[in-house]
Amino acid sequence: MDAPGGFRPALSRCIALDADKFAAAHWGKAPLLSRAGELGRPFTDLLSPAAVDELLSRRGLRTPFLRVAKQGKVLAPNRFTGSGGAGAEIGDQVIDDDVMRLYAEGATLVLQGLHRIWPPLIDFARELGAELRRPLQVNAYLTPPGSQGFSTHYDTHDVFVLQIDGVKRWRIHEPVLADPLEKQAWGGHADEVAATAQGEPALDVVLRPGDALYLPRGWLHSAESQEARSLHVTIGIRALTRYALVEELLTLAAGDARLRATLPFGLDVSDPGAIEPELTETVEALRDWLTRTGPAEVADRLAARDWPAARPAPIAPLAQLDFAAALGTGDSIAVRPGLRWQLAGDGPGHVTLRLTGRTLRFPAYCEAAVRTALAGDGPVRVADLPLDSPEDQLVLARRLLREALVVPA
Structure with missing residues (x-):
């Protein structure tokens, strides 16, 4: 909390x-x-x-x-x-x-x-x-x-x-x-x-x-x-429960071939004795699989179900576009309140910004500047974005504004 x-x-x-x-x-x-x-x-x-x-x-x-x-x-x-x-x-x-x-x-x-x-x-x-x-x-x-x-x-x-x-x-x-x-x-x-x-x-x-x-x-x-x-x-x-973890673990379990295996031909599903060995083997397979599953995979699944349930703060579309068009390096921007994001490498030349319902790619040299703009530590002057030239700073800031990731500060 x-x-x-x-x-x-x-x-x-x-x-x-x-x-x-x-x-x-x-x-x-x-x-x-x-x-x-x-x-x-x-x-x-x-x-x-x-x-x-x-x-x-x-x-x-x-x-x-x-x-x-x-x-x-x-x-x-x-x-x-x-x-x-x-x-x-x-x-x-x-x-x-x-x-x-x-x-x-x-x-x-x-x-x-x-x-x-x-x-x-x-x-x-x-x-x-x-x-x-x-x-x-x-x-x-x-x-x-x-x-x-x-x-x-x-x-x-x-x-x-x-x-x-x-x-x-x-x-x-x-x-x-x-x-x-x-x-x-x-x-x-x-x-x-x-x-x-x-x-x-x-x-x-x-x-x-x-x-x-x-x-x-x-x-x-x-x-x-x-x-x-x-x-x-x-x-x-909205509650986040341990059962939600169970649901995501079971979804991920579909990747295990043993857990996808077909049950024996002609199995009488009403007979506990016939079900018992299959249940035992399934529980063993599930236990083995769970020991190999890390928190990162579950966190990705939880984010995918949790993020769409809350929208970021509203923007003013016309004012936002007008601000982007007239943007100068002396202007300041701030991350859009409530924005959910993750930034990760995407090969040697790019980084990928994961958002609710979409992803964006940026050149790898923009990574530090994107992180600075979205960090939420307060307004950021365009001139303070860690890029090599004012032109690059303006191009990135305008894109962040037009993608509704930042707002005028």
């Missing part, structure tokens, strides 16, 4: 503990309640009731960026979507008056994917994700007075709950399935969840504006607004 320099300003808005203490006592283990007085700053800069009004009425919001739930059931999108009118006839756009009517009748509104559509949360999610080194998703829940949008359930990802407006009571119970994977959703344990929810909660708390709550995946929870409406943001943290 180490962040560059150890400073985690985004995380400090979500927890009232030192990050190391949080990691040791709570991360993936136990809930943590942090009160507004301990955190010292409200969350209305991230989202507010006025922002919700704007999203619902002026942003051309479409499904699936809005869900509507009533009495624990998600309503069909055609209850609150339709055409946007002339020039915007796409039929799944949010109709604000329909949404208002449903909300007034007791429905909960769930604004989804706000880390992609609302600028303050785009920035905050990127900063928090960089500090945790995990992909994040951000939803907001607007619940009418005295209502509960969803019955007791658990999530398969950790969450931070940030109370924005109003008051909400949370009842939290210990897991019925510890550390559930994404494919182990609570619906598969619905009876156990319902029975556990009838017992005494491990935590029964009321969140007020500025309060925050951390819940590890698997912890049961339900939330009910009180005498007024409630608005909170939920930040979901």
Whole structure:
């Protein structure tokens, strides 16, 4: 969980503990309640009731960026979507008056994917994700007075709950399935969840504006607004588990000929005695193969599945191109925040820059300059790039700008 320099300003808005203490006592283990007085700053800069009004009425919001739930059931999108009118006839756009009517009748509104559509949360999610080194998703829940949008359930990802407006009571119970994977959703344990929810909660708390709550995946929870409406943001943290390592190891195991071998002709798969020798040999082959597999191979596999889940910071395309066209050696550039990259040799004459979904090749003499530009240590003057001439410096800097790897500083 180490962040560059150890400073985690985004995380400090979500927890009232030192990050190391949080990691040791709570991360993936136990809930943590942090009160507004301990955190010292409200969350209305991230989202507010006025922002919700704007999203619902002026942003051309479409499904699936809005869900509507009533009495624990998600309503069909055609209850609150339709055409946007002339020039915007796409039929799944949010109709604000329909949404208002449903909300007034007791429905909960769930604004989804706000880390992609609302600028303050785009920035905050990127900063928090960089500090945790995990992909994040951000939803907001607007619940009418005295209502509960969803019955007791658990999530398969950790969450931070940030109370924005109003008051909400949370009842939290210990897991019925510890550390559930994404494919182990609570619906598969619905009876156990319902029975556990009838017992005494491990935590029964009321969140007020500025309060925050951390819940590890698997912890049961339900939330009910009180005498007024409630608005909170939920930040979901995608888990990285040991099972993910197992999945990637098994994928890599396809490279072992013994593990690809065909089972005997006519094998009765229902007979444990017939299966036993094949299973024994397979386990031995797998054990032998695992001893030959190094962390570098697994790291490459994990990066391939992890990197696409988090986008780098937005760029301003026109301003970026204008800056590149007018670039001088006295100008400065900085790595695009949130960019994932790896640079490695590619034969005697080139280096390859690996990015999310693409690779770029550069002459080998550019390696030090590319590393300098992307290091993230702060703005870099074009004139300070370690290349032999101003012309080379400008050519490389313009390419980095046009490839959206760096931004004007």
